[in-house]
Amino acid sequence: MDDGTAGAPIGEFSGCIERATYMACIAEKALAPMVIEDSAQFERRIEREPHGIVFVVARWNYPYLTSINTIVPALIAGNTVVMKHAAQTLLDGEHMIRAAKSAGLPDDILQNVYLDHHTTSELIAESTFDFVNFTGCVGGGQAMERAAAGTFVGVGNELGGKDPAYVMEDADLDEAVASLMDGAFYNAGQCCCGIERVYVHHAVYDEFVKRAVVEVEKSHKGWGLGVDTYCVSDWPADLGNPPATLRMQAYHQDQVTAIPASARCIAQSNFVNLPRFGIRVPHSPSKGIPSLRSHMQERSFRIAEARSFKRKSLSQR
Numbered sequence: 615m616d617d618g619t620a621g622a623p624i625g626e627f628s629g630c631i632e633r634a635t636y637m638a639c640i641a642e643k644a645l646a647p648m649v650i651e652d653s654a655q656f657e658r659r660i661e662r663e664p665h666g667i668v669f670v671v672a673r674w675n676y677p678y679l680t681s682i683n684t685i686v687p688a689l690i691a692g693n694t695v696v697m698k699h700a701a702q703t704l705l706d707g708e709h710m711i712r713a714a715k716s717a718g719l720p721d722d723i724l725q726n727v728y729l730d731h732h733t734t735s736e737l738i739a740e741s742t743f744d745f746v747n748f749t750g751c752v753g754g755g756q757a758m759e760r761a762a763a764g765t766f767v768g769v770g771n772e773l774g775g776k777d778p779a780y781v782m783e784d785a786d787l788d789e790a791v792a793s794l795m796d797g798a799f800y801n802a803g804q805c806c807c808g809i810e811r812v813y814v815h816h817a818v819y820d821e822f823v824k825r826a827v828v829e830v831e832k833s834h835k836g837w838g839l840g841v842d843t844y845c846v847s848d849w850p851a852d853l854g855n856p857p858a859t860l861r862m863q864a865y866h867q868d869q870v871t872a873i874p875a876s877a878r879c880i881a882q883s884n885f886v887n888l889p890r891f892g893i894r895v896p897h898s899p900s901k902g903i904p905s906l907r908s909h910m911q912e913r914s915f916r917i918a919e920a921r922s923f924k925r926k927s928l929s930q931r
Contacts, residue, residue: 626676626678634682637686637690641690666744667695669698670685670747672697672703681697681707684747685710693744694723698729735760741767746758746769748769749772752774759771778811778813785818794809
């Protein structure tokens, strides 16, 4: 089903099935009227009504999962859906249309469109849609909000961040390392909720780093269509343009080359080779990066950083 443009591990599809099935199972109860009062004097209730046309803007890193999250409940609730995929995963929308037709969905209930950012904003501003759902970066979500300003059209944003983790001195290190490295590097770290910062208490910092290196180095890396691929790190040259845009590639390169002298790379997985653009981006954890640097404040989608800290007593605060 995948057109190869995303390169994500194929486990994305099992997640789609799981979420779609769950949403179908809870639909009847979730969409049922909320009866506030049913007496001889009054009947008061809150009923669920379809929005109408729901516009779904999906993200390239999980093109199926981020769209299924909205498409399935929107259709079940009685809406029609117009979806727009990212420029890097355009064919995924066509695959979804074909799958919907094969499943017997009536024509035009689910439509796929190709739009640039400017046209997308214009259509939202003209109240073309009755609800907008966007998955992506904070800047993209702000653009959606600006476009919908004054239209009273609802906008649902699911945006990425610079998610941190906190490892306390009494933490189970085996559990902490396994879960945090999974959160940092699954799908090459290209997750909206991926872990990008790890703050570790100084008493367990060295041991945490040591175990983290072992955990990263044992993960299987390769092309996303491999059944056992954990972290995508090989991009077949014959597939052309990789999922990241030129802007993101430049940002990733800056992240790698601008790591301060006080920091060091503690594990090195396979490089992503992007021959068309001459850029090599490692999936690597680093240590010792100051919190005030952009590395610790801006989402990189690639690099996980760890810092040591000492917890102050109440008298020191």
